[in-house]
Amino acid sequence: MSYTIAEKILLRHTDKKTIAPGDFIWANVDFCLGNDITAPLAIDEFKRLNLNKVFNPDKIALIPDHFTPAKDFRAANAVNVLKNFAKEYKIKHYYEIGRMGIEHALLPELGLVGSGDLIIGADSHTCTYGALGAFATGVGSTDLGATLATGKVWLRVPESIKFIYKGKLNKWVSGKDLILYTISDIGVDGASYMAMEFCGEVISNLTMEERFPISNMAIEAGGKAGIIAPDEITVRYLKSTKWPRLKQLKGLFSDSDARYSKIKEYDCSKWEPAVACPHLPSNLKPVSKLKNIKIDQVVIGSCTNGYLSDLRIAAKIIKGKKVNPDVRLIVIPATQKIYLNALKEGLAEIFVKAGAVFSTPTCGPCLGGHMGILDKGEVALATTNRNFLGRMGHPESFVYLSNPAIAAASSIKGRIAHPDEVL
Amino acid sequence: MIIKGKVHKFGDNINTDEIIASRYLNLTSPKELGAHVMETLDKDFSKKVLSGDIIVAGSNFGCGSSREHAPLAIKGAGIACVVAESFARIFYRNALNIGLPILEIKDTKKIETGDLLEIDLVIGKIKDLSNNLTFKASALPEFMRSIISAGGLISWLKKTNK
Numbered sequence: 001m002s003y004t005i006a007e008k009i010l011l012r013h014t015d016k017k018t019i020a021p022g023d024f025i026w027a028n029v030d031f032c033l034g035n036d037i038t039a040p041l042a043i044d045e046f047k048r049l050n051l052n053k054v055f056n057p058d059k060i061a062l063i064p065d066h067f068t069p070a071k072d073f074r075a076a077n078a079v080n081v082l083k084n085f086a087k088e089y090k091i092k093h094y095y096e097i098g099r100m101g102i103e104h105a106l107l108p109e110l111g112l113v114g115s116g117d118l119i120i121g122a123d124s125h126t127c128t129y130g131a132l133g134a135f136a137t138g139v140g141s142t143d144l145g146a147t148l149a150t151g152k153v154w155l156r157v158p159e160s161i162k163f164i165y166k167g168k169l170n171k172w173v174s175g176k177d178l179i180l181y182t183i184s185d186i187g188v189d190g191a192s193y194m195a196m197e198f199c200g201e202v203i204s205n206l207t208m209e210e211r212f213p214i215s216n217m218a219i220e221a222g223g224k225a226g227i228i229a230p231d232e233i234t235v236r237y238l239k240s241t242k243w244p245r246l247k248q249l250k251g252l253f254s255d256s257d258a259r260y261s262k263i264k265e266y267d268c269s270k271w272e273p274a275v276a277c278p279h280l281p282s283n284l285k286p287v288s289k290l291k292n293i294k295i296d297q298v299v300i301g302s303c304t305n306g307y308l309s310d311l312r313i314a315a316k317i318i319k320g321k322k323v324n325p326d327v328r329l330i331v332i333p334a335t336q337k338i339y340l341n342a343l344k345e346g347l348a349e350i351f352v353k354a355g356a357v358f359s360t361p362t363c364g365p366c367l368g369g370h371m372g373i374l375d376k377g378e379v380a381l382a383t384t385n386r387n388f389l390g391r392m393g394h395p396e397s398f399v400y401l402s403n404p405a406i407a408a409a410s411s412i413k414g415r416i417a418h419p420d421e422v423l
Numbered sequence: 424m425i426i427k428g429k430v431h432k433f434g435d436n437i438n439t440d441e442i443i444a445s446r447y448l449n450l451t452s453p454k455e456l457g458a459h460v461m462e463t464l465d466k467d468f469s470k471k472v473l474s475g476d477i478i479v480a481g482s483n484f485g486c487g488s489s490r491e492h493a494p495l496a497i498k499g500a501g502i503a504c505v506v507a508e509s510f511a512r513i514f515y516r517n518a519l520n521i522g523l524p525i526l527e528i529k530d531t532k533k534i535e536t537g538d539l540l541e542i543d544l545v546i547g548k549i550k551d552l553s554n555n556l557t558f559k560a561s562a563l564p565e566f567m568r569s570i571i572s573a574g575g576l577i578s579w580l581k582k583t584n585k
């Protein structure tokens with residue numbers, strides 16, 4: 001039998017001999033996670049089973065990242081639900097503010113997830129770890145509750161779509177643009193129920209921090225997983241995080257005659273940096289067509305683009321300039337480690353001197369939680385992943401999505417701007 | 424099981440942020456969540472819903488975030504069933520797992536807000552009594568039927584000793 005990488009990973013996690021798209025499997029997970037929004041419901045469901053232990057206290061992460069530092073007393077209570085559960089069931093990976101990060105940036109950084117793993121998370125952007133060659137997918141709270149008890153999850157084996165990226169990315173075109181172009185091509189349900197597999201020379205040349213946003217936004221096309229087969233860059237990254245299961249990389253690639261429901265090829269050399277307009281991530285326009293869009297707020301952060309390299313690019317553009325008087329710039333490193341590195345490298349100082357907010361790690365405004373909610377009629381440009389109606393605040397506010405370079409340049413100009421306009 | 428109720432119609436790509444906005448995600452009770460369901464799209468929506476009503480939508484219903492609060496809010500508001508041309512993956516699992524009936528039919532364009540629907544959940548037949556149309560829903564795979572008949576995922580686990 002020949003298999004795609006997605007099928008191979010799933011097969012390895014069942015007791016079956018063969019596997020095919022459409023099969024239902026009851027699969028063993030290597031790692032699972034929940035956050036301050038989804039885990040309290042999962043814990044309630046888990047408790048209905050009256051068990052005195054979880055399947056494995058070392059393979060669970062509970063991360064209070066959405067409404068933290070607690071934005072109100074209900075949020076504080078949710079954090080305590082996680083904290084107390086972690087204590088009671090000896091769950092190793094609970095990370096308090098001041099030591100945490102946005103879950104999807106934190107888990108790879110801590111070396112908890114890697115190639116060939118099957119990971120489920122009660123958060124739709126769990127697909128981020130696909131960038132490391134994992135089969136990682138978002139589920140609901142009840143699913144997580146069941147996994148906490150059993151270490152297993154039910155999955156339908158998905159068909160795969162292969163995306164091949166050829167050519168060379170132009171200046172200021174990043175991994176973020178690549179996934180935005182893909183979503184705009186196939187639509188927000190273009191990969192529903194399917195595993196997306198990203199490959200080609202363009203992907204091979206990207207760093208891990210440029211690959212994460214690609215897999216991260218697979219869900220924005222409805223994808224079940226967004227996988228990049230591991231290569232030397234992946235291995236180097238995994239070694240740097242001391243991820244312990246490197247043996248799993250053996251044979252971890254799609255067979256040359258594996259079956260795909262679709263194969264898509266893109267010539268990336270033609271792309272210019274782009275922006276997704278309200279209210280869908282697929283509503284993409286080249287930045288040059290949007291230069292008259294005035295903005296009130298810029299957010300640089302999230303599990304999509306809150307990495308150190310994102311902050312470096314933004315700082316390079318902003319250095320020595322001032323944030324436009326009509327704009328609020330909010331910069332949020334994705335993890336405590338990135339935060340510290342941004343301090344050490346002087347990036348924080350560049351942002352603060354320019355008149356920006358520099359925040360502790362949190363999801364915050366990305367989901368309209370706190371730390372920068374939009375008023376009626378306001379417009380934001382964000383490096384986040386969703387621009388749905390009301391996502392960042394008032395139902396009549398507007399969110400545009402872009403890479404960090406465009407976001408930084410726009411914060412200086414007070415309107416959507418190309419990085420070359422300010423550098 | 425037969426459900427009979429009035430239709431509330433929505434379009435394509437209704438996402439879970441629209442179904443229940445993030446600012447309410449620090450609530451967990453279905454009743455409290457239900458008071459804010461669909462508020463972003465129609466601020467008086469929950470007041471218009473009578474217990475047993477039905478949501479009908481286009482394609483990709485429930486896309487976006489994995490929040491189980493979305494099907495809980497729908498259930499909590501008293502909605503008895505959601506019919507759509509297709510569902511986003513995580514919403515689909517969540518609805519099954521919490522026991523919110525959902526049905527897929529090819530085309531929902533002819534069904535309108537205010538229509539009276541009669542749904543036979545067992546055989547997946549939908550009658551639009553207001554304009555005399557019938558629709559056949561795609562059958563659920565056997566595995567999923569076993570979860571539903573157990574009363575959701577957790578009860579299924581208990582029953583099957585998994």
Ligand code: SF4
Nearest residue numbers: 102302303363366367
């Ligand atoms: S940063 Fe945004 S998209 Fe990522 S986990 Fe947090 S809320 Fe979700």
